[in-house]
Amino acid sequence: MRQVIIAGNWKMYKTAGEARRLVEDLKPLVGATQVEIVVCPPFTALAAAVNAASGTNISVGAQDLFWEDEGPYTGEVSGPMLKDLGCRFCIIGHSERRQYFGETDASVRKKVQAAFRSDLIPIVCVGETLAEREDGKTLEVCRRQVEEGLGGLTPEKIARLVVAYEPVWAIGTGKTATPQDAQEVIGFIRELLGKMYGKDPAQRCRIQYGGSVKPENIASFMEQPDIDGALVGGASLDPISFAAIVNTAAEAKGKQRAHSLI
Numbered sequence: 001m002r003q004v005i006i007a008g009n010w011k012m013y014k015t016a017g018e019a020r021r022l023v024e025d026l027k028p029l030v031g032a033t034q035v036e037i038v039v040c041p042p043f044t045a046l047a048a049a050v051n052a053a054s055g056t057n058i059s060v061g062a063q064d065l066f067w068e069d070e071g072p073y074t075g076e077v078s079g080p081m082l083k084d085l086g087c088r089f090c091i092i093g094h095s096e097r098r099q100y101f102g103e104t105d106a107s108v109r110k111k112v113q114a115a116f117r118s119d120l121i122p123i124v125c126v127g128e129t130l131a132e133r134e135d136g137k138t139l140e141v142c143r144r145q146v147e148e149g150l151g152g153l154t155p156e157k158i159a160r161l162v163v164a165y166e167p168v169w170a171i172g173t174g175k176t177a178t179p180q181d182a183q184e185v186i187g188f189i190r191e192l193l194g195k196m197y198g199k200d201p202a203q204r205c206r207i208q209y210g211g212s213v214k215p216e217n218i219a220s221f222m223e224q225p226d227i228d229g230a231l232v233g234g235a236s237l238d239p240i241s242f243a244a245i246v247n248t249a250a251e252a253k254g255k256q257r258a259h260s261l262i
């Protein structure tokens with residue numbers, strides 16, 4: 001059974017001191033949940049977050065990495081550096097990186113391989129823009145991003161990685177895909193991974209929904225059979241709302257699984 005995973009992408013928010021306080025505040029609110037909790041602060045706050053989360057069930061992830069392990073690449077940060085800091089996860093190919101920093105499916109592919117080389121679990125983002133959705137190209141775009149970004153891996157790696165389906169038009173806008181639409185795309189991604197790598201690894205791969213997730217709407221996504229969690233932006237910056245998302249997700253997935261056994 002896939003473990004629910006809720007990750008907070010803090011984007012370019014929080015200093016090191018603020019990150020430490022956020023994690024400290026989060027700890028008592030999430031307790032001993034079965035949910036895998038990940039926080040992804042900016043590079044400059046990673047060490048503080050790792051330190052504050054030490055000995056808890058909260059893991060820390062980075063928001064990006066470079067595909068080489070070291071070298072003359074001014075401004076870049078590598079997998080071994082993140083691993084050394086205590087990171088377990090790394091977001092790769094977020095739409096903001098694709099939109100503002102020229103990230104492509106080819107760079108995503110190299111970064112996914114780099115993450116695995118350093119024993120980091122990639123959280124790979126895919127999703128269509130509003131124009132692509134209106135053109136009826138959602139599945140075509142997600143297919144391309146998965147085939148090109150996640151090609152050349154092994155079934156074992158597919159079973160470990162996390163995919164986040166984030167429709168670009170739902171990010172930070174307050175608009176969400178309907179849970180049924182998200183399920184349709186996420187089900188499609190799982191099926192595609194099954195064709196690429198086999199049914200078993202595709203069934204083990206965790207796939208999140210992302211885009212304006214809030215405490216009020218997380219349950220409706222978790223009720224869908226293929227949705228294993230969420231990648232949360234804005235609502236992860238506040239410990240109370242992030243904890244409410246974690247706790248509601250656990251409860252809703254428990255109910256969905258109990259129901260599917262009846």
Ligand SMILES: O=C[C@H](O)COP(=O)(O)O
Nearest residue numbers: 009171172211212233234
């Ligand atoms: O990585 C997270 C997503 O970009 C979602 O952001 P949001 O929850 O603020 O819409």
